[in-house]
Amino acid sequence: MDNKTSSKSLRSKWHRAVVTVLAASRREANMTQEDLANRLGWQRTRIAKIESGERRIDVPEFISIANALYIPPETLLTRVLRW
Numbered sequence: 528m529d530n531k532t533s534s535k536s537l538r539s540k541w542h543r544a545v546v547t548v549l550a551a552s553r554r555e556a557n558m559t560q561e562d563l564a565n566r567l568g569w570q571r572t573r574i575a576k577i578e579s580g581e582r583r584i585d586v587p588e589f590i591s592i593a594n595a596l597y598i599p600p601e602t603l604l605t606r607v608l609r610w
Contacts, residue, residue: 542580544610549592550578552603556596566595 553563553574560574567574576582577592584592593600 538580541607542583544607545584545589546578546580548603548606548610552596552598552606553578556598558596563592563595567591 553560558566560578561571564571564574573582577584577588589603590600593603596603
């Protein structure tokens with residue numbers, strides 16, 4: 528994948544929906560980026576890059592984040608689709 532394709536996918540409507548819903552869901556759970564990162568065993572900067580749209584996530588990461596937020600992955604995906 529070239530930089531143009533990668534860059535476009537980071538700015539797509541669906542990518543914006545995913546990062547917006549993830550950040551909002553984390554805040555609704557009264558968690559900081561640090562709290563979520565600790566729960567996942569990740570660095571806080573990884574969460575920050577995901578939420579800022581700087582880094583894409585794959586399906587297993589999406590499921591891990593949903594589980595760490597105590598939200599069924601299908602519920603989180605529904606929120607993304609309705610965004």
